[in-house]
Amino acid sequence: EVQLVESGGGLVQPGGSLRLSCAASGFTVSSNYMSWVRQAPGKGLEWVSVIYSGGSTYYADSVKGRFTISRDNSKNTLYLQMNSLRAEDTAVYYCARLYYDILTGSAFDIWGQGTMVTVSS
Amino acid sequence: EIVMTQSPATLSVSPGERATLSCRASQSVSSNLAWYQQKPGQAPRLLIYGASTRATGIPARFSGSGSGTEFTLTISSLQSEDFAVYYCQQWYTFGQGTKLEIK
Numbered sequence: 001e002v003q004l005v006e007s008g009g010g011l012v013q014p015g016g017s018l019r020l021s022c023a024a025s026g027f028t029v030s031s032n033y034m035s036w037v038r039q040a041p042g043k044g045l046e047w048v049s050v051i052y053s054g055g056s057t058y059y060a061d062s063v064k065g066r067f068t069i070s071r072d073n074s075k076n077t078l079y080l081q082m083n084s085l086r087a088e089d090t091a092v093y094y095c096a097r098l099y100y101d102i103l104t105g106s107a108f109d110i111w112g113q114g115t116m117v118t119v120s121s
Numbered sequence: 122e123i124v125m126t127q128s129p130a131t132l133s134v135s136p137g138e139r140a141t142l143s144c145r146a147s148q149s150v151s152s153n154l155a156w157y158q159q160k161p162g163q164a165p166r167l168l169i170y171g172a173s174t175r176a177t178g179i180p181a182r183f184s185g186s187g188s189g190t191e192f193t194l195t196i197s198s199l200q201s202e203d204f205a206v207y208y209c210q211q212w213y214t215f216g217q218g219t220k221l222e223i224k
Binding site for chain 2: 044045046047050058094099101103104105107109112113114
């Protein structure tokens with residue numbers, strides 16, 4: 001079964017750090033584009049970061065310099081290291097596979113269940 | 122940066138009726154447009170990609186159309202399970218969402 005399972009969320013103080021994990025099954029993380037997408041309480045979806053199959057990484061301006069996306073091929077797992085956390089980073093964080101086809105474009109076709117990150121003192 | 126704008130913000134429709142949701146891109150995105158459904162407490166679910174191709178397992182009552190800057194998601198006969206929030210997406214940009222509620 002194709003599946004993504006996130007973990008690592010929780011309550012952290014402003015300025016603190018947290019590492020999220022996303023374990024994949026049924027497909028290979030390193031062969032795909034993998035992303036993190038977040039959703040603040042009561043708000044819409046916001047793309048956070050992507051790692052391409054070739055290893056290139058990109059970030060939203062709101063997290064650039066603070067967050068780092070990575071993967072462990074041996075564990076088939078995606079990570080998001082979050083440093084210097086702010087109250088505005090409070091959200092449900094989803095990992096998602098970004099499907100891309102030259103004819104049909106891109107779409108997030110597989111999503112995890114999400115993990116809640118709360119930044120508060 | 123491309124901006125995706127959805128309308129209306131909220132749409133009230135009766136079960137069995139047709140719902141039409143719109144998404145506009147600030148510049149042409151060709152057919153690179155996807156639609157998602159999200160219910161409370163759940164992750165988004167991919168409905169449509171490539172502007173008009175239904176994802177695996179998506180009922181035929183869901184259809185997408187458009188290209189360039191104007192896109193539409195149509196739900197032909199609303200079922201109770203279709204009342205949710207719908208998002209459009211182009212690469213790394215999402216629209217702000219349309220809440221489809223029961224009239």
